Amino acid sequence: MPSRQKTKTRREKLENREEAIIESARAILNEKGFSKTTMAEIARAAGVADGTVYIYFKNKEDLARAVLAQFYDKLTETAQTGVDKRSGSIAKLKFLARHHMSRVMDNWRILEMLPLIDMKMDSYEGSDLYKLNRAYVAVFDRVAERAHEEGLIGSGTPLWVLRDMFFGSMDYGARTMLLIRQDDNINWFVDNLISTLFGRVEPSDKRRADVVDRLEAIADRLEDKL
Amino acid sequence: MPSRQKTKTRREKLENREEAIIESARAILNEKGFSKTTMAEIARAAGVADGTVYIYFKNKEDLARAVLAQFYDKLTETAQTGVDKRSGSIAKLKFLARHHMSRVMDNWRILEMLPLIDMKMDSYEGSDLYKLNRAYVAVFDRVAERAHEEGLIGSGTPLWVLRDMFFGSMDYGARTMLLIRQDDNINWFVDNLISTLFGRVEPSDKRRADVVDRLEAIADRLEDKL
DNA sequence: CCTGTAAATGAATATTCTTCAATTTTAGTG
DNA sequence: CACTAAAATTGAAGAATATTCATTTACAGG
Numbered sequence: 001m002p003s004r005q006k007t008k009t010r011r012e013k014l015e016n017r018e019e020a021i022i023e024s025a026r027a028i029l030n031e032k033g034f035s036k037t038t039m040a041e042i043a044r045a046a047g048v049a050d051g052t053v054y055i056y057f058k059n060k061e062d063l064a065r066a067v068l069a070q071f072y073d074k075l076t077e078t079a080q081t082g083v084d085k086r087s088g089s090i091a092k093l094k095f096l097a098r099h100h101m102s103r104v105m106d107n108w109r110i111l112e113m114l115p116l117i118d119m120k121m122d123s124y125e126g127s128d129l130y131k132l133n134r135a136y137v138a139v140f141d142r143v144a145e146r147a148h149e150e151g152l153i154g155s156g157t158p159l160w161v162l163r164d165m166f167f168g169s170m171d172y173g174a175r176t177m178l179l180i181r182q183d184d185n186i187n188w189f190v191d192n193l194i195s196t197l198f199g200r201v202e203p204s205d206k207r208r209a210d211v212v213d214r215l216e217a218i219a220d221r222l223e224d225k226l
Numbered sequence: 227m228p229s230r231q232k233t234k235t236r237r238e239k240l241e242n243r244e245e246a247i248i249e250s251a252r253a254i255l256n257e258k259g260f261s262k263t264t265m266a267e268i269a270r271a272a273g274v275a276d277g278t279v280y281i282y283f284k285n286k287e288d289l290a291r292a293v294l295a296q297f298y299d300k301l302t303e304t305a306q307t308g309v310d311k312r313s314g315s316i317a318k319l320k321f322l323a324r325h326h327m328s329r330v331m332d333n334w335r336i337l338e339m340l341p342l343i344d345m346k347m348d349s350y351e352g353s354d355l356y357k358l359n360r361a362y363v364a365v366f367d368r369v370a371e372r373a374h375e376e377g378l379i380g381s382g383t384p385l386w387v388l389r390d391m392f393f394g395s396m397d398y399g400a401r402t403m404l405l406i407r408q409d410d411n412i413n414w415f416v417d418n419l420i421s422t423l424f425g426r427v428e429p430s431d432k433r434r435a436d437v438v439d440r441l442e443a444i445a446d447r448l449e450d451k452l
Numbered sequence: 453c454c455t456g457t458a459a460a461t462g463a464a465t466a467t468t469c470t471t472c473a474a475t476t477t478t479a480g481t482g
Numbered sequence: 483c484a485c486t487a488a489a490a491t492t493g494a495a496g497a498a499t500a501t502t503c504a505t506t507t508a509c510a511g512g
Contacts, residue, residue, distance in 0.1 A: 017490095035261070035342065039469060049492045054470065112341040115334075115401070116261070124405055160407070161399070161418040168398025169391040175341075176390055179350055192387040196423065219440045226447055240459085265500060275461045280501065 018056050021046045026067045030109045034064060034116060064113050065129060071110055072132040075103055079139045089147035093198060096140060097170060097190040104174040105186075111171075137163055153198050162197060169193055244282050247272045252293045256335045260290060260342060290339050291355060297336055298358035301329055305365045315373035319424060322366060323396060323416040330400040331412075337397075363389055379424050388423060395419055 024045035028037050039060055043050045057063040079099055086092045104111060114129075124130050140163060147153050153162070173189050250271035254263050265286055269276045283289040305325055312318045330337060340355075350356050366389060373379050379388070399415050 033342075038467090050469090051471075051493065052491055055490070060469070108341075115338040116259075116342065157418050157422055160402075161415060161422075164399040164402055164415075165391065165395040165419065165422065168394040168396070170394070171398060172394025173387070173390040176386075181386070189387060189390075192383050193391065196383055196387075196391065215437050215441060219437065219444060222444050222448070226444070226451075243459095264498085276500090277462065277502075278460055281459070286500070 017046075017048070017052075021048065021053055021056055021063070022066055022070060025063050026070070026110065029064060029067060029113070030107055033109045034060075034113045039063075061117050064117055067110060068113060068117070069128055069132055071107060072129070072136055075100075076132070076136045076139060079136065083139060083143060089143060089150055089152055090194065090198065092143045093140075093147065094190055094194055096143065097166070097193060098186055100167070101170050101174050101186045101190065104171060105178060108174065108178060137167070140166060147198060165197060166193070243272075243274065243278075247274065247279055247282055247289070248292050248296060251289050252296070252336065255290065255293055255339070256333055259335045260286075260339045265289075287343050290343055293336060294339060294343070295354055295358055297333060298355070298362055302358070302362045302365060304329075305362065309365060309369060315369060315376055315378055316420065316424065318369045319366075319373065320416055320420055322369065323392070323419060324412055326393070327396050327400050327412045327416065330397060331404060334400065334404060363393070366392060373424060391423060392419070 021042065025037075025042045028042055028045060039053055040050055042063070043053050046053070053063065057066060079096060082095050082099055083092045086095050141159060144153065144159060144162060144166075148159075170189075170193065173193075177184060177186075177189070247268065251263075251268045254268055254271060265279055266276055268289070269279050272279070279289065283292060305322060308321050308325055309318045312321050367385060370379065370385060370388060370392075374385075396415075396419070399419075403410060403412075403415070
């Protein structure tokens with residue numbers, strides 16, 4: 001049956017076209033921002049007529065949503081892959097932070113569309129974008145839970161607060177770094193962030209912990225003697 | 227000389243009109259957001275013709291900038307006043323946090339215009355809005371420096387990182403609270419935020435204290451024996 | 453009261469999103 | 483291969499809205 005073949009080819013062609021439109025939109029939106037980007041320009045870059053874009057996407061917002069969805073999808077994948085490669089909760093968290101910050105800084109014009117587009121307040125939960133966002137932060141949640149089990153995080157602070165602090169600090173930090181302190185490097189920020197949020201695993205602390213271990217051993221021996 | 231009188235009256239009238247336009251814009255922008263708000267609607271609400279708005283403001287962005295500027299101006303004043311009323315660095319910081327969060331949550335549609343409008347990358351430093359933003363965060367900086375002098379903050383983390391974490395966590399937290407956990411209260415978030423950022427009593431510290439207790443007890447008994 | 457300047461107006465213009473009637477392409481069929 | 487119905491595409495027209503500007507109105511100073 002060649003019909004299936006042909007159908008598949010056709011579908012593929014459509015998907016390619018959709019891909020091309022999203023890719024053109026992504027590039028232009030990230031360069032100019034939402035309001036300065038015109039549908040005509042996107043259509044031209046994708047090699048289609050103005051009206052064609054509206055066959056694939058309901059309107060400009062919907063297209064921007066698709067761009068954001070693709071962004072989150074890729075972001076989650078590279079984040080998870082990178083986390084899996086590292087060993088040790090702190091190393092995983094630091095990777096996640098560096099990864100997030102560099103992506104935010106490279107794509108801030110894409111990300112700044114989020115509140116603009118998605119803050120509908122009604123339809124947000126249940127939306128594709130919401131689910132993709134959940135999937136992304138879940139990468140953090142798993143690592144943070146693991147770190148908690150290992151005793152690296154004081155149990156006083158709820159996970160969702162830590163999560164908001166983790167991502168909020170970085171989103172804000174990325175913005176000030178872009179605007180003002182362009183030359184400061186990401187690593188410094190990330191190290192400070194992680195050590196503030198998660199039980200300060202600095203060298204000095206490790207040494208202090210060792211000292212405490214030794215003192216406990218001494219206490220044990222002295223108590224035996226007494 | 228009645229001329230001065232009359233001139234003053236006229237100038238006052240103009241300033242009142244400018245005020246009226248800003249106030250109408252503020253109300254409508256905070257209700258509908260930037261893109262859904264039309265200049266015609268603002269003009270109507272302010273009781274002027276469409277063209278009149280453009281005598282006072284170059285364009286829609288410029289008007290939105292004026293609204294943001296007024297917002298930051300008021301925000302800084304109420305923040306400083308509130309801080310002055312409290313005593314103790316932690317109380318001041320908690321007030322500042324609660325104050326910030328409630329204002330953000332009440333005015334998020336105004337605030338979400340910030341990246342839209344001001345992320346010019348070139349003209350930002352030196353702009354009015356930048357100066358007002360600096361003035362606002364300076365309120366935090368003064369309190370944090372004081373807290374640092376009092377030993378409430380570990381000196382490891384630079385002030386600018388703490389500042390980004392402070393405001394970033396809240397901006398992000400406010401958004402998730404608006405979108406998802408509407409019923410959770412601000413105080414819980416703020417308490418967790420402050421205790422994570424400032425003067426955290428970690429598990430390791432508790433353990434250290436326990437060991438000291440044991441050793442002191444042992445020392446007492448040894449002294450008795452000798 | 454008169455006059456020149458500043459302020460205000462709103463109809464006209466310009467830009468850009470979105471729709472849709474007409475056209476082209478494609479898949480399936482005899 | 484020719485034909486047909488459905489799907490996809492086109493680009494010009496329509497609609498919404500920001501912005502301009504020629505004209506009118508209000509006012510301060512004489």
